Amino acid sequence: MKILVAGGAGYIGSHTTKELIKEGFEVVVFDNFSTGKKELLVGGELFEGDLMHKESIKKALWSKNIEAVLHFASLIQVGESYADPRKYYTHNLITSLNLLDVMLEAGVKYFVFSSSAAVYGEPLQNPIPESHPLNPFNPYGQTKFFVEKVIQDYERAYGLKFISLRYFNAAGADPEGHLGELHDPETHLIPNILLFLLGKKRKFEIFGKDFPTKDGTAVRDYIHVTDLAKAHVLSLKKLLKSPQSEFINLGTNKGYSVLEIINKTEEITGEKVLYTESPRREGDVPVLLASKEKAEKILGWKLYHSNIETIIETAWNWHRKCAKSM
Numbered sequence: 001m002k003i004l005v006a007g008g009a010g011y012i013g014s015h016t017t018k019e020l021i022k023e024g025f026e027v028v029v030f031d032n033f034s035t036g037k038k039e040l041l042v043g044g045e046l047f048e049g050d051l052m053h054k055e056s057i058k059k060a061l062w063s064k065n066i067e068a069v070l071h072f073a074s075l076i077q078v079g080e081s082y083a084d085p086r087k088y089y090t091h092n093l094i095t096s097l098n099l100l101d102v103m104l105e106a107g108v109k110y111f112v113f114s115s116s117a118a119v120y121g122e123p124l125q126n127p128i129p130e131s132h133p134l135n136p137f138n139p140y141g142q143t144k145f146f147v148e149k150v151i152q153d154y155e156r157a158y159g160l161k162f163i164s165l166r167y168f169n170a171a172g173a174d175p176e177g178h179l180g181e182l183h184d185p186e187t188h189l190i191p192n193i194l195l196f197l198l199g200k201k202r203k204f205e206i207f208g209k210d211f212p213t214k215d216g217t218a219v220r221d222y223i224h225v226t227d228l229a230k231a232h233v234l235s236l237k238k239l240l241k242s243p244q245s246e247f248i249n250l251g252t253n254k255g256y257s258v259l260e261i262i263n264k265t266e267e268i269t270g271e272k273v274l275y276t277e278s279p280r281r282e283g284d285v286p287v288l289l290a291s292k293e294k295a296e297k298i299l300g301w302k303l304y305h306s307n308i309e310t311i312i313e314t315a316w317n318w319h320r321k322c323a324k325s326m
Helices: 011-022 054-063 078-083 085-106 139-158 189-197 225-241 258-269 293-299 308-325
Strands: 002-006 026-031 045-048 068-071 110-114 161-167 169-171 205-207 222-224 246-250 276-278
Touching: 002 011, 011 026, 011 068, 011 225, 026 054, 054 085, 068 085, 068 225, 078 085, 078 139, 085 139, 110 139, 110 225, 139 161, 161 225, 169 225, 189 258, 189 308, 205 258, 222 225, 222 308, 225 246, 225 293, 246 293, 258 308
Parallel strands: 002 026, 002 068, 026 045, 068 110, 110 161, 161 246, 169 222, 205 276
Antiparallel strands: none
């Protein structure tokens, strides 16, 4: 079976491509390399194309006999989405609509969507269950919310079958050392700490020490990227075996504060993390955790790598390797 992975040269997309190949799927990576990296291609067939152009998608789906699509190709920076919402609405919505429309034309009915727990907005409870009201409060989260509405309508009208996966903080790197995080600019906490320790960033700052948490810093749910990749593969298998559409959270039911991450990083690296304090960023909330019960029940998903020590260790190994090769 041939699978198209849109955004397969990105962070989560590349890890998922690796897992798909391990499971025996034929993979076509579709990427325009605006943010994806050729260094993260680990196999499969490459189709260099752009989701903004329907003809490019048509060529990929028809010529490669694609039978299912996994969609990772979106802009993901929450802060940037506040500063330039037009960019996010234009890119994330049009590219998804283009992809879905061409899938329908090509008769491709199976779709795994990389959504976000940002669709929930400020949580009324933690960990957040799938039944939580949807009230995204930043443009990035709104784009994921809108795409979820579209795929629900496409299922009703056209028979599309989907699983939409909602999660927060992907972290860590491939335990075998072949893949890792290469965002530019980097906005995630753990890689920013490590890049600072490796001298790749001039300063490291934390945003807000006045949250109503035990140490005043924001608490987040960190999931190892390989565990996330495995969840996408399990979702595809579930759709192929018993095609029923689902919205499923991916979480650990556990969170770590910014200061706890800093302390763990110091323990693992043996380095002191010096930081500067800045005010809270717009839209930041005190605690965000996504529940994992439905994923365990529906997908049989298990967390193999998502303890915080493994997350930081694998990321540290990856970033040190990258630093040596530069």
